[in-house]
Amino acid sequence: VTTPDVIFAVVGLFTAACAVLTVTSRNLVHAALFLAATLAGIGAEFLVLRADFVAWVQIVVYVGAIAVLFLFGLMLTRAPIGREALDSQNKGLGLAVSVALFIVLTWLMLTSSLADEVAFESAPGIVTIGLAVFSTWVFPFEAVGMLLLGALIGTVLLSRREDGESGTPQMPTHIESSDTPPAELERREGPARELETTAGGDA
């Protein structure tokens, strides 16, 4: 057991604890912040594994962008903060599946020859990564670029308001279903009606 092993174990325990809190915490904003801590911990693990470039990409993309995106998602969907007491009835099943999978995979790992395999001291630097990306993996690189473009356009298309271009509101699509939760139009009319009645009461 060397010093990097000890550092890895300590950071790993922190990361694992934050991951558990992410999926169990009742408050969804806390869950998002724990997720950010988990991702930062994984970045630190990359540093211990001497993957410097991947570590900083992890910090920039995940902790910097994706965690903030999740927080915005929670804000925009007005997530029921603190009210998520009614977890799904799959809780026991989920726990059973994940614990069983963890036990099986851990057993496989510990009995395999990986357990007594030792380590590696050198890691590819940024020059090697750049050369690999732009020579061996240049086609996947371009494909991922197109994927990001498609995701960008798709996200804009999916999340834009359905109002007409002239600014006149159009009817949102209603979904007919037996026990439908209130659709957007009903929610939007609610506060407007209240405003009207208060104005009438004043006059």
Added chain:
Amino acid sequence: VSPIGPLLLSTFLFCTGIYGVMARRNSVLVLMSVELMLNAVNINLVAFQGLLFPTDVDATGHVFALFVITVAAAEVGVGLAIVLNMFRNRASVNVDDVDLMRW
């Protein structure tokens, strides 16, 4: 670094993600759990980079980790857009409420 530590951590994170996907109902939290699982894969990729390519002339593991990070970012963007749309149409982000396409 011994490879068993990264592999154990990655397994744990993956199983935590599975639990989150199965047990939680808020779809934003389900997306967060999917992110946990993708990150678990990344740890494995980086760990096996050191195990399989001891010389530093090959960076396949790191390159694949970067690709996974990119695809995960795209997935979160589209996923949150879908969740927003769902919230507008159904006023709910509960995954159990979205059963229109269920047989």
